[in-house]
Amino acid sequence: MERGIYFDGWYPNEHCYHPSMPPRRLTMIDDLEDMGGTMLVWAGLGGGSISLAYLEEEAFGQVPARFRQHGYVNDSEFIHHAKDRGIDLFAIVFEAQAWEFPAEIVDGEVLAQNQLRGAAPASTVGLREFSTDTGPASWKAFKHYFPDGLVNSDGEQVVDLWEEVVSRDLDGNPLRAHWVEVDDKGQVCYLADRNNPVWREYLKAIIRIQIDAGAPGIQLDETDVPLLAVRYGGCFCKDCVKGFRSYLQGLENTPAELAGIDLTTFDYRTWLLEQGFRKGVAPQTFPLYGHYTRFQEFSIAETFRELTAYVREYAASKNHAVRIAGNFYDCAPYYDAMVDEVDVLVTEMRETTYQQPWYFRHGVGLSRGKPLVAVENPYGGVTDELLTKLQEGRARDLFRLTIFEASAMGANMSLPYGSWLGTEVKDSYWVPRKLAVEVGQFLKSIDGVTSNRSEHSTAVVYSVASIMRATIDSDQFFDGDRWYKRVEATDSRPASYWETVEHLSRSSRVFDTIVFPDEELRATDVDADSLSRYSTVVVPDAWNVSSGQHEVLVQFLDAGGSVVVHGAYGTELPDGAAARLLEHQGTTIVQAVDAIASVTPDDVVTDLGALAAANIHALDDGTVALHIVNYDYDETSDSIRERSDFTVGVRVTGEVTTAELHAPGQEPAPVPVTVVDGVASVTIPTLATYAIVHLS
Template identity: 20%
Template sequence: MAVVASVFSAFAGTEPGKDAAVVKKYPYPFKYSDVISDNISIVPVDRIIKDWGGNVLMWGEPAISDIDYNGENLYGKRIERKILKGKEDGVRIYIGSCFFLLHSMYHKFLAADPTLQEAAIRDIEGNRLTVPWMAGHTYRGVPLYWSCANNPRTRQFYREVITENMKAGYDGIVIEEPRGAAHGVGAGGCFCDHCMELFRVYMGKTYSPVELKKRGIDNIDTFDYREMVKPIANTREAYLKAKKKGKIPLAEDFMEFHLKEAANLVGEMSDLARSLGGEDTVVGLFGLRLGPEWLLNSHHIDFYASELAWGPPAEDGYKGVSFTFEVARALGKPHAWTYISPNQATFIKNHNSFNLVKAWIAMSYAAGQHFNIPHYAWAMPEAKVDVWNGRPSFKQGCSPHLYFPTESYLPFFRFVTEHAELFDGYDSIEQIGVLHSSPALRNRKFEQRVHDMCWELYESNIQYGLAIAGDDWVVHDLKESDADRFEFVIVPEPTKLDDAQQQIVDTWTAAGKTVKWKDVNDILSRIDPVVSLESDSGIFVRPRKNPDNALVPAVIHLLNTDYDLKKDGMNEQRDVVVRLSHKLLNGGTVHCITQYSPEDEPVQLSFEVKPDGVYVTVPKVDFWSVLKPECINE
């Protein structure tokens, strides 16, 4: 890259501008101890870097300009200087953005260009759709039209953004709304001319003439999906009602076409970024959860970024988040930017529960992932959200108007950077595995069953990982060696795998490496947990292991779950007893155990060595503690 040092050389510890062999200590360019912040110009960059300790910045402003200064992009020059200054001040990785949906800092480009306004998602009548969760948003009187990612003009704009971003010197890009026009299908789009032509071609390539006839298509050359749908629903309202009742023909094909078209687009934009920025260019995707529809792009990208549905830990508030983190980890893609969805931000605002965010920061780092420095969030101005997982109406839209008490969170981020040795180099432990079948998980009820099962494992402090089996959506084939990571693999049924991957599962079963799910007690009866909670305490125990560190082979994160909404704080857990199995410590002899916690001094803990493990007593856990056992290997 012309302007900034290689991402990988940066994280390997080499100085910018100097040649050195790349030492890839991590499978991706983020360190566990990184402190990450967005950079959407609401907060000055120097404050993020110098006052808040951010060393990885994401969501950088687009380096394009809506004004042509005799062919000179002065705005891009300003962004270039901004990136260079950030690097001088300590930014390790600086990532730009490309919004497939032109909202927020991209709205002004939409408003200035009538051709982009016309390149919108359209309903069955040809009407342009506006973004429903941003109702009422305008820029100089121009509504926030929902961009169709399949429109040639929109794609041209994406290329312009990525080209100028890489010229300015960003280390990579994060793509927002990578599902493209598929996102609009649920709202009654996209029936624009371009999507109709692409869908016609897609159907012709996907099915034989005989199969097409069975689907009501007599002549693929003249096929127009709108004309097939209009006799059933000729308005958007009628379409949504008919779709809910399952009366829209080819509905699954139509959605799958849009998802695959979006995945191809992500691949094209990723290739463009890397062709301009070099092979070290990092590409990430922004999403809401890592369900199957979000994973079609996984082979094109390096990391994920999401606004997730968080809640109080004792109220299943980590359920979806913990599963999303495991999916990302199993794919080898870090969840490098984690934040709060508008629903949960509105819940926080309505209940004045800002300290709950501290628990979410802790949980993210305990999982080996990252949490964005909280300084603002999108929320609904007037919506009533009584419970964290409620679904408020978006009639009034949402906006980035909620500001957090950022200073109160900084001790948690400083804790990570000041004790980087407790994070860098440590990986999650996978004592047992769970088969993650992409074709099976497309069924929402089945997906929910797998979520429920994995959450029971998490709540019971059973350390698990996912063995991902792909399909035509997820490019990730199961390998026979995948089972080697686990003592055994839980196989939810039906698997719906192709023959080759099913053969692998059958081989595991023949070798005694698979079990069927009964309940969590059955799983506990089959294992000697690497860690276990031995006191009646509201604690999640998350160990992490470093096979290259014989002196400190593992660290153990303790997450308090007893959040009190009324006082906006944790009820401290006292005299917490945790058992560390000898295998967790690689047979080493423990000579001391230290407790580290944000805003507290380190504490030497008492422990007792027994035949089945090391029992350590922790006098107090507030939000989060990390235990560091130091060993002597005899």
């Protein structure tokens, strides 16, 4: 299993200043090794969205002797030394960030940048200066990187890179990546657009420098750009308009709103303006909104594939081994089409809470056997509150839970190392070194009894095509009325998937998530044989399944499996087709989500209660390990309430003769196991935060 570290390294009691991380020191590698890390995310070489020259200085720049005294190294040197310790640094590509910073420069020498000090008249430094060769004297010329310049989709030479690549609102104004701008510092970060071929060429240049610097991993951030621009009322740049025009021309049936309109010259932005629409109005109210977001679902997958293919192509040309990670944020349905392109999935999470095992089970399912590494989200959940408690010397068990929960569910929650707290909090997320080492070393010690594969009887279908629109119409795509007042979509469909997986987790049920993809974006890779390992498949609100997916479920039923249906099923299938499943003797239809657990198997035979969760890991040697995490935190004692003599059973199919208990702060120890009627039972003397029972 990967053990990630969120290696921003931002300073304590200071704002987190994107995109360039603080310089690295050799002693950091000692910390990372002691924490048991195997990979570093958001870890370095991020300055390409200031300029390629700035990025090269991060990678290869001279380090003054005064800084060498204290072990400072440039990023390429740090990468090399970390690799020697078995730790892979994933260089970060900020795909949505195009920066201009305030600066003070005299005779080409930067006297201040970002934090001004009155040393010279204020100016700016960033992508605009880079493309116009008006930046610092140390910067190489733009044509050093692009000898023929960059040509946009109109055939024009780019003269201002910053203005060229930005996403735009309906009035044509630049959109900003406000979530990384620190207020009152004069920073301006444009929201860049990956649909723009100029920006993709620029991102490829960033990737070349990162690979030349020896990065063993490339992490692509903001992988949903520019679909994410919908949140801010965009994107209506020329390349999105052109792409949407091409999409509309390729439709089998022209939308009724465009009857009589010449699609060869259709301009969506102009068309909306002519009808009186302006920025500040919810895009969900725009005509063709559903088609427009559908176009972006295709485009983000296509442009992402272009970049990942380039990473591998360029790395191969340099005979350099590289892995690719994608930040798939909250593991939303539109990321499914990108999973095949990466080696590691990173999730920034929509909300970080103290109890969300169902989220990790979902993410592991979406990952389809690839490692899933999570990091906390400073803008959603408990991170700021948790940090305050840790700084007061409290909440050790709460912190342990945030890490152990992911491990129990088959994922990895990265340990923080000066990680991001957003732009509003003047601080970064550090935990006491001793605590981070303790937790990291325990994760390392249980690597042999941890897996992202499971041994469960129940699978829950995640129907991408059924839940896609509900996700894009959700509050995820607006910002508390900051940019426009949210309007509920009139044609939205119910989606009970998330309610279902939370209900199962809270009902002592263990499960896998099985992805039924949107077949226009990705082919289905699930068949009746792959479902045969389950006895029960739960299908919540899968109204938009393909004929092939429907056939897989029917074959599963015909082979003796059970299907539990909640909500709409197969309404897009030919008339009458859904009846083969809905009327099958193996199908149970439930009217309420909270009835689902009662008709699914209890692989874990005990009542865990609402404040615990379990998962059964399938190990490489054919054995299994039961992982249990205990959420029962007592505020008064500032600790988890321990459960004494906790007896739990696991339904098993093979012979079980021994059991070994792994728990934080304890050496692995044998525990008695009895097997009656196919249930292997053990008693855990003390269940604190986390326990693992290895059955063999």
